[in-house]
Amino acid sequence: MFKRQTLIVWLTLVAITVMPFSALAQTQIKYHSNKYSVQDDIKLGRQAAQEAESQFPLLRDETVRSYVEGVGHRLVSSIPSEFQHPEFQYYFKVVNARDINAFALPGGPMYVNRGMIEAARTEGEMAGVMAHEISHVALRHGTAQATKGQKYSILGGIAGIAGTILGGPGVGQLAQAPFGVYLLKFSREYETEADILGAQIMARAGYDPRDLANMFQTIERQGGGGGGFLSDHPSASDRYARINREAQSLQVNNAAYRDSRDFARIQERLRGYGSAPSMADIARSGQRYPQGEQTGNVPNNLPTGRVSYPSNRYQNVSIFNGGVNLSVPSNWRQINEGNSVWFVPEGAYGQYNGQAVYTHGASFGVAQTNSRNLQSGTQELINNFAQGNNNLRTSGGYQRSSLDGRNALVATLTNVNEATNRPEIIRLITTQLRNGQLFYMVAVTPQNERGFETAFDQILRSIRIND
Numbered sequence: 001m002f003k004r005q006t007l008i009v010w011l012t013l014v015a016i017t018v019m020p021f022s023a024l025a026q027t028q029i030k031y032h033s034n035k036y037s038v039q040d041d042i043k044l045g046r047q048a049a050q051e052a053e054s055q056f057p058l059l060r061d062e063t064v065r066s067y068v069e070g071v072g073h074r075l076v077s078s079i080p081s082e083f084q085h086p087e088f089q090y091y092f093k094v095v096n097a098r099d100i101n102a103f104a105l106p107g108g109p110m111y112v113n114r115g116m117i118e119a120a121r122t123e124g125e126m127a128g129v130m131a132h133e134i135s136h137v138a139l140r141h142g143t144a145q146a147t148k149g150q151k152y153s154i155l156g157g158i159a160g161i162a163g164t165i166l167g168g169p170g171v172g173q174l175a176q177a178p179f180g181v182y183l184l185k186f187s188r189e190y191e192t193e194a195d196i197l198g199a200q201i202m203a204r205a206g207y208d209p210r211d212l213a214n215m216f217q218t219i220e221r222q223g224g225g226g227g228g229f230l231s232d233h234p235s236a237s238d239r240y241a242r243i244n245r246e247a248q249s250l251q252v253n254n255a256a257y258r259d260s261r262d263f264a265r266i267q268e269r270l271r272g273y274g275s276a277p278s279m280a281d282i283a284r285s286g287q288r289y290p291q292g293e294q295t296g297n298v299p300n301n302l303p304t305g306r307v308s309y310p311s312n313r314y315q316n317v318s319i320f321n322g323g324v325n326l327s328v329p330s331n332w333r334q335i336n337e338g339n340s341v342w343f344v345p346e347g348a349y350g351q352y353n354g355q356a357v358y359t360h361g362a363s364f365g366v367a368q369t370n371s372r373n374l375q376s377g378t379q380e381l382i383n384n385f386a387q388g389n390n391n392l393r394t395s396g397g398y399q400r401s402s403l404d405g406r407n408a409l410v411a412t413l414t415n416v417n418e419a420t421n422r423p424e425i426i427r428l429i430t431t432q433l434r435n436g437q438l439f440y441m442v443a444v445t446p447q448n449e450r451g452f453e454t455a456f457d458q459i460l461r462s463i464r465i466n467d
């Protein structure tokens with residue numbers, strides 16, 4: 001067994017012996033000529049980020065976002081010093097879209113699609129895509145390309161996108177590109193550079209650079225992605241080979257212990273949201289937040305109470321890890337709160353005294369009750385709701401109903417909303433799961449507001465329980 005001191009000496013010797021060879025073999029990358037200033041990159045990126053965020057639905061999940069940010073910052077701090085720009089502000093956001101994609105903007109803003117995180121087999125594969133994007137930014141490819149007089153300027157309203165992992169949509173696709181955001185297609189040379197620097201950054205950050213190459217296979221296995229992924233140049237197989245060749249000259253720096261369960265947990269969390277919309281879906285719907293999968297933190301303000309009528313269009317959503325499928329109006333968004341899931345229109349939710357409050361919408365939950373009898377279990381649930389809520393009253397008894405072919409009970413309750421002080425009507429529908437737990441839906445609206453009944457009925461009819 002080594003003594004600690006001996007081990008360190010031994011490791012140092014190995015490092016000294018191996019390093020010169022690595023240093024020689026590693027591909028040297030240089031900046032291209034660029035007539036723009038670093039400040040121009042920052043300014044362009046900032047404008048583009050604003051535009052992008054007005055069009056892309058961001059996933060409002062702090063756990064996922066901060067996880068991605070953690071990986072991003074590890075990569076950014078591993079950019080070789082000659083390509084570091086202290087002025088750049090790298091930040092990372094997750095777009096709630098199914099397409100396997102990611103893009104970065106000059107100066108540092110970066111957007112990672114949820115589909116990319118879900119498709120990656122390991123954290124390393126996800127990091128590979130991000131390292132490639134970060135490399136475009138660090139090498140200032142957007143403004144370098146503009147210097148050459150190539151297409152960079154405003155395409156569909158957005159200036160200077162630094163690129164996507166495998167290039168943006170091909171020319172033929174531009175006409176039908178889902179967004180005003182048309183991603184810049186880089187030259188073969190720039191893509192190769194971003195792959196090589198990306199591999200170098202990976203190794204410095206403690207990731208196996210071959211994971212970047214593996215991501216191409218993962219994408220291929222998943223049938224490719226939107227945006228002309230695999231038809232782009234250089235071909236995926238050329239890039240795979242080139243990255244692996246570079247990897248042979250790289251030493252993975254101080255391969256940090258990574259808990260692969262972290263990545264698995266994030267993927268699991270994303271799967272809980274059901275399937276994300278595609279970019280094309282988002283564009284068709286013409287809405288910024290078109291999907292119920294869009295989940296959010298509850299904003300720190302009172303609900304405005306100004307709420308649109310439920311859309312006549314419905315979207316399928318899956319909750320409780322696929323245990324329940326249902327449809328909700330397409331203009332409602334999903335908010336996961338503790339053990340329950342809300343679907344609410346804009347303006348109908350907020351915070352009051354540090355508590356989330358809702359004025360319109362439907363929520364779903366599963367409760368463990370002492371009684372296995374539907375009616376007494378439901379009563380327990382109501383008693384539970386009434387705790388700490390002096391205004392909640394039962395109005396009339398229970399009505400028998402059915403939910404996905406099961407016996408169900410409907411109870412009508414009245415309440416005074418603590419945030420708005422308006423009287424409200426709450427309908428509670430319960431049924432039993434096979435394991436004896438109670439599944440429930442709560443539908444809430446202000447007392448004098450009409451126009452939501454049809455939506456609630458439609459939601460109720462759409463519920464399918466897989467227990």
Ligand SMILES: [Zn+2]
Pocket residue numbers: 132136163164165166167186191194
């Ligand atoms: Zn690229």
